[in-house]
Amino acid sequence: MSADALAPLLDGAKQLGIILPGNRAGQMIDYLELLGQWNRAYNLTAVTDPGQQISYHLLDSLSALSRLHGTRIVDIGTGAGLPGIPLAIADPDRKFTLVDATAKKTRFLGHVTRTLGLGNVEIVTTRVEDYRPPTRFDTVVARALAALPELATLSEGLLAPGGILLAMKGREPVDEMRELTEAWRIRELQRVDVPGLKAQRHLVVIAKN
Ligand code: SAH
Numbered sequence: 001m002s003a004d005a006l007a008p009l010l011d012g013a014k015q016l017g018i019i020l021p022g023n024r025a026g027q028m029i030d031y032l033e034l035l036g037q038w039n040r041a042y043n044l045t046a047v048t049d050p051g052q053q054i055s056y057h058l059l060d061s062l063s064a065l066s067r068l069h070g071t072r073i074v075d076i077g078t079g080a081g082l083p084g085i086p087l088a089i090a091d092p093d094r095k096f097t098l099v100d101a102t103a104k105k106t107r108f109l110g111h112v113t114r115t116l117g118l119g120n121v122e123i124v125t126t127r128v129e130d131y132r133p134p135t136r137f138d139t140v141v142a143r144a145l146a147a148l149p150e151l152a153t154l155s156e157g158l159l160a161p162g163g164i165l166l167a168m169k170g171r172e173p174v175d176e177m178r179e180l181t182e183a184w185r186i187r188e189l190q191r192v193d194v195p196g197l198k199a200q201r202h203l204v205v206i207a208k209n
Pocket residue numbers: 076077078079080081082083099100101102105126127128129142143144145
């Protein structure tokens with residue numbers, strides 16, 4: 001699928017305001033190919049149509065790029081590496097830690113980082129609740145892990161002073177935002193149009209008061 005996939009990826013990224021160098025776009029397509037190879041045995045993703053994967057996996061992940069804060073990023077409940085792997089490929093100057101509790105997912109991610117030679121990615125197999133990082137993070141990012149109040153609780157021990165939680169959501173999470181405790185403040189709520197994706201998407205940036 002490589003050649004066919006490159007143009008929609010580059011076009012979609014451009015619509016998100018991201019100019020992707022060809023080699024990085026190629027790495028993202030290689031990632032989808034590895035995902036396809038491992039998916040049969042490991043059941044890593046339900047989205048397997050190549051066109052849909054560009055939008056749902058790559059472009060949706062990239063839509064969070066402009067909201068990342070600082071240099072140390074952790075993706076909690078990363079699953080097959082989303083949004084962490086596309087973001088790490090897009091921005092080699094930041095360091096990404098990808099956390100998941102399921103060993104078969106992190107085994108796949110180890111294979112991805114070695115195969116693609118991603119020097120800015122660290123993989124950690126643990127429940128987020130048990131994770132005690134040696135250095136805290138500037139941004140905690142999460143897609144499809146939990147509701148905002150729970151994400152806030154999970155992020156608490158991971159954030160450096162001034163750090164943010166960046167939650168990738170579908171519809172505007174009105175109830176979840178209301179349920180956040182007063183310890184947290186919503187800094188930004190942005191609707192994003194992910195090219196090729198019919199569903200609604202929102203980015204929510206939350207910080208500690
Ligand atoms: N972020 C990915 C995966 C979402 S599915 C995506 O958007 O496609 C949720 C993932 O979180 C699963 O891979 C599951 O193993 C992991 N997970 C769920 N609870 C967790 C916890 N408490 N700590 C670490 N990982 C968790």
